[in-house]
Amino acid sequence: MEKVTNDTIKHVAALAQLEFSEEELAKFTPQMGKILEMAEELQAVDTTGVEETVQVVDRDTVFREDVPEKWQTREEMMKNVPDKSNGFVKVPVIIDKDDNQ
Amino acid sequence: MNFTSTIGLEVHFELKTKSKIFSPSPVTYGAKPNTETNVIDWGYPGTLPMVNKEVYRLGLMVALATHSHVNPVTHFDRKNYFYPDNPKAYQITQFFKPLAENGYVEVEVHGKKKKIHIHEMHIEEDAGKNTHGTNGFSYVDYNRQGVPLLEVVSEPEMTDPDEAVAYLEKLREIVQFTGASDVKMEEGSMRIDTNISIRPAGQKELGTKVEMKNLNSFEHVRMSLAYEQKRQQEILLSGGRVRLSTRRFDTNTGKTVLERVKEGDADYRYFPEPDLPPYHIKQEWVDEIAANLPKTADERRKIYVDEYGLKPYDANVLLQNKESSDFFDATVAAGADPQQAANWMNTQVNGYLNEKHAELKDIALTPENLAAMIKLISDGTISSKIAKKVFAETVANGTDPKKYVEENGMAQLSDESVLAPMVKEVVDANPQSVEDYKNGKDRAIGFLVGQIMKQTRGKANPKVINKLLLADLASR
Incomplete structure (x- = not known):
């Protein structure tokens, strides 16, 4: 496994729109290293023939009926919105979208 | 290349x-x-x-x-x-x-x-x-x-x-x-x-x-x-x-x-x-859904053309959307003649929807009322001309066609025993038209029909009048 350096953490932080001070980097770099070492240990386990775990809850096929309900008003929903206009949520334009949905 | x-x-x-x-x-x-x-x-x-x-x-x-x-x-x-x-x-x-x-x-x-x-x-x-x-x-x-x-x-x-x-x-x-x-x-x-x-x-x-x-x-x-x-x-x-x-x-x-x-x-x-x-997903649920799937457009098309005798074009117009096809099926189920129902759906009903920019679910017309109106035409109670007035009322307000026709005195006069004396009276009063008819001028019939319609204020059934007129003229 590639060694985790301050530069690795800086790169991941930038992707997550975060900024860390030098002291924080000194703390996070070894922590992240330990987490990845732990993951590497787990990868050593032989999982041949073991079905992947998708859910830890022992339930399946939980449905609700198709009954519409009004829970919150627009005013309630908008309480945490920093910028709004005519009932819309106002955000900076982001054009470069691969909206592959 | x-x-x-x-x-x-x-x-x-x-x-x-x-x-x-x-x-x-x-x-x-x-x-x-x-x-x-x-x-x-x-x-x-x-x-x-x-x-x-x-x-x-x-x-x-x-x-x-x-x-x-x-x-x-x-x-x-x-x-x-x-x-x-x-x-x-x-x-x-x-x-x-x-x-x-x-x-x-x-x-x-x-x-x-x-x-x-x-x-x-x-x-x-x-x-x-x-x-x-x-x-x-x-x-x-x-x-x-x-x-x-x-x-x-x-x-x-x-x-x-x-x-x-x-x-x-x-x-x-x-x-x-x-x-x-x-x-x-x-x-x-x-x-x-x-x-x-x-x-x-x-x-x-x-x-x-x-x-x-x-x-x-x-x-x-x-x-x-x-x-x-x-x-x-x-x-x-x-x-x-x-x-x-x-x-x-x-x-x-x-x-x-x-x-x-x-x-x-x-x-x-x-x-x-x-x-x-x-x-x-349980197979029983899948089977239940499969058993209750609505008829496909292809299945409906086959019924419309093979069983009802509709032209493929008319069938396809009805099948442009599910609502139209369902409405037609319900109209036929309510007793309407399929060909008549298709004609009304594809002309008058579609014309009204286009004019109002509406869908079938938005208007007052019901399949039962459309079927009732078609039956009034086919049994001779109303003429196709009167039917247009009845349709306008029914489509706009959901009025029962039979009731509307009765309340407004719109029913055609089809009783031969009532119409025969009127026909005789008109023919007797117009010897020139009888002469013209015998000389091969078919227009004379039109004139005589017009006279009878005038007398009945347009309520006489034209089919019945024609039949009675021809019989009367043949006997002279």
Whole structure:
């Protein structure tokens, strides 16, 4: 496994729109290293023939009926919105979208 | 040099539910922005999705109607991407274990039948609607967030734009007649993405694909694919290389415009949705849905033409949408003659709907009232001229035709014992017309009919008058 350096953490932080001070980097770099070492240990386990775990809850096929309900008003929903206009949520334009949905 | 095109299509259908896929927010079209949402739709921390059973039922109907293999176990996955219309920063979809796979749609193109296979279909949530302003800001409405979608992904088996459109028309018809979606492209309840690549004829390896998103009419699909075929051919013939890209169809110029070049497929870091359990679809449920599937358009077409004797054109007009076909079926079930019912549906009823920009569900006319009015015409109670007045009243106000005719004294006079003396009186009073008729002037009959109609204030049944007149004249 590639060694985790301050530069690795800086790169991941930038992707997550975060900024860390030098002291924080000194703390996070070894922590992240330990987490990845732990993951590497787990990868050593032989999982041949073991079905992947998708859910830890022992339930399946939980449905609700198709009954519409009004829970919150627009005013309630908008309480945490920093910028709004005519009932819309106002955000900076982001054009470069691969909206592959 | 000849080229072969390879076309694949991805179609999103908005499923016709009352509430959203993972929350009980109402599903509406055209509501004020952000009024039909709740904390689940907005992805508030601590909220959990819960699957709407109706979404599965409608999805299974489409799967069965397209001969697809229903997966007995399905689960949901997270598709991660950041964009303001996606409040959780992931979309819940089905990537690893979709609802159904390996279906097909049979189409007829250029006189040949062809099966176009469906790779898979899966259910997922729609995103909100992002409107870009001119001031550096976008405006987001989350009403559409969480509306259930069924995405149907074809195999890349179509080779020209006509095949692609034939597939879309057939798929639209199938989905509409299951009742799973109202497939209104203008409202976004059917949306189309296309993929097209070309390669020299005989070459095994596929060319580089170009994607076009959110095409909102079949004609635009046809035009954009035809344009892309030509554009890509010109690139290859001039020794160039087609780039993996997403393009947009410009409706004003009829050309496709580059939106972005892809470096490869986007990495959405799919992983199983931890907030939802796996879904085991019991065979009994699938069988029950299969047993209750509505008649397909093809089955209805066969009944209309073979059993009712309708012309294929009239049958196809009735089958333009499920509502129209259902209304016609109910009118016939209420006792109307099928040919008469088809004539009224395809002319007067459609004319009224076009004039009012309305749908059948929006107007006061019922199949029972239309059938009652048709019966009044066929049993001679009212003339076709009077029927138009009765129809105008019934379609506008839902008035019972029989009652309306009785209350307004609109019934035709068809009783021969009442009409015969009137006919005799008119003929006796017009010896010149009798003479003219005997001399071969058929117009004389028209004059005599007019006189009787005048006497009865237009209420006499013209058929009965003609019959009585001819009998009277023959006896003189």
